[in-house]
Amino acid sequence: MRLNKYFLLFIFVVPLAHSQHSQEGENKDLQHSVFGPPRPALWEFQLGRMNRGNEDITSFNFYRKDQRNKTLFFKMSDNDLNSRSEFRVKEVTAGAVLFPINDDDRYQLELGGTYDVIHDTTLGEKALYSRLTYRPIRGLWFRFGSEYFDGYTAGHPSPYKNTTLNSNYVVGKVTVEMFSLVGLVGRGKINDVLNTRYGAAAIAEGPFNLFVLGGYIRSDEPKENVRTLAVGRGAPYRPDGLPSGMFIWKHRENYDFQIGGIFFGNTNLFVQPAAIGMSQGMFISSVALRENSKLRQGQLMSITDDYRNSDITMFYVYLNQGITMMPGKVNHVGFRVIQLYKIFDELNIGFISKPVAGLFYNEETAPNHLLVDITSKFFSYQLGITVNEKFILNMIYAPKKEEWTTALSFVY
Numbered sequence: 001m002r003l004n005k006y007f008l009l010f011i012f013v014v015p016l017a018h019s020q021h022s023q024e025g026e027n028k029d030l031q032h033s034v035f036g037p038p039r040p041a042l043w044e045f046q047l048g049r050m051n052r053g054n055e056d057i058t059s060f061n062f063y064r065k066d067q068r069n070k071t072l073f074f075k076m077s078d079n080d081l082n083s084r085s086e087f088r089v090k091e092v093t094a095g096a097v098l099f100p101i102n103d104d105d106r107y108q109l110e111l112g113g114t115y116d117v118i119h120d121t122t123l124g125e126k127a128l129y130s131r132l133t134y135r136p137i138r139g140l141w142f143r144f145g146s147e148y149f150d151g152y153t154a155g156h157p158s159p160y161k162n163t164t165l166n167s168n169y170v171v172g173k174v175t176v177e178m179f180s181l182v183g184l185v186g187r188g189k190i191n192d193v194l195n196t197r198y199g200a201a202a203i204a205e206g207p208f209n210l211f212v213l214g215g216y217i218r219s220d221e222p223k224e225n226v227r228t229l230a231v232g233r234g235a236p237y238r239p240d241g242l243p244s245g246m247f248i249w250k251h252r253e254n255y256d257f258q259i260g261g262i263f264f265g266n267t268n269l270f271v272q273p274a275a276i277g278m279s280q281g282m283f284i285s286s287v288a289l290r291e292n293s294k295l296r297q298g299q300l301m302s303i304t305d306d307y308r309n310s311d312i313t314m315f316y317v318y319l320n321q322g323i324t325m326m327p328g329k330v331n332h333v334g335f336r337v338i339q340l341y342k343i344f345d346e347l348n349i350g351f352i353s354k355p356v357a358g359l360f361y362n363e364e365t366a367p368n369h370l371l372v373d374i375t376s377k378f379f380s381y382q383l384g385i386t387v388n389e390k391f392i393l394n395m396i397y398a399p400k401k402e403e404w405t406t407a408l409s410f411v412y
């Protein structure tokens with residue numbers, strides 16, 4: 001199973017770091033932007049297709065990425081899994097990150113939503129989110145978020161159980177020297193049950209861009225209490241030749257999620273703000289809705305996003321989530337994956353450049369029709385090339401499952 005699909009479900013990366021601004025309040029000197037040095041905008045359009053047994057999954061994706069990472073994104077897919085990996089759906093997802101006041105980094109607005117229809121039914125699911133981030137001075141920022149979901153989960157006695165969720169939350173972060181404190185409070189309603197959540201996290205930074213984060217969120221519903229731990233190292237904007245990486249762990253009742261990564265090479269883009277932003281973003285997401293987590297980030301491509309952060313990339317991702325399909329019985333859906341990528345930047349043959357090779361070990365767990373959890377294990381392999389610096393062709397093949405995934409991207 002591809003890592004980026006689960007990044008879509010569980011992971012969002014918005015670089016949050018020490019805010020630095022000019023005295024006039026505008027980013028006239030962009031090297032002091034919270035998002036780092038400027039770079040030209042990049043657009044990527046992609047067509048993707050997966051053939052898996054009798055399942056054919058098609059998708060169209062695009063994003064616009066600049067100094068501030070992905071600022072626009074869009075996805076259309078047919079027969080893809082929904083955000084809980086329970087049902088096959090037709091889906092449209094879109095979002096934008098905006099800086100509406102004089103293009104000033106201090107005022108950041110994010111909007112997005114998704115609408116999908118469960119296959120072989122007329123049941124539609126929708127999710128909306130908005131986030132406003134304010135960075136008044138260096139070392140201080142606030143975020144206000146609101147989210148809504150109306151959809152279905154696997155339930156008893158019918159296979160579709162309607163669920164409505166609302167979530168509103170406030171987050172603040174203050175940084176003094178190499179130490180940061182994050183506090184949050186939120187109220188979330190699941191159907192007619194209202195929960196208040198509040199929590200705090202501490203971040204300590206050390207030499208060589210090392211950091212550690214520990215956080216805890218308490219809820220009126222004890223099974224929703226969440227612990228988050230993260231450790232890692234972010235690369236500087238000018239890579240120093242040392243690897244960067246992270247490991248993040250989240251736990252609550254009937255839910256465990258772990259993600260780890262190591263990034264090597266002179267093109268290492270896992271920079272310090274992204275590393276800390278990803279870690280604290282995982283903590284903050286616990287007070288928001290679980291169902292639309294893929295909306296709160298820009299990784300929507302079928303393949304290419306996973307490997308282009310560095311010359312050599314290794315990921316480890318694990319998920320184990322309990323679901324109740326019958327009263328008194330908890331089943332599990334989840335996966336474990338180890339992925340290794342290598343980009344051969346130095347290898348150029350005519351108009352072909354940047355070939356990439358990937359090797360993946362996968363485990364997938366889901367209940368069968370008898371509600372017995374079944375785990376399958378398999379390897380998959382990836383090959384890709386860039387043509388004329390504009391077209392990127394990638395293929396992933398899993399021999400045991402006879403599964404092919406292909407994606408063609410156009411970038412400019």
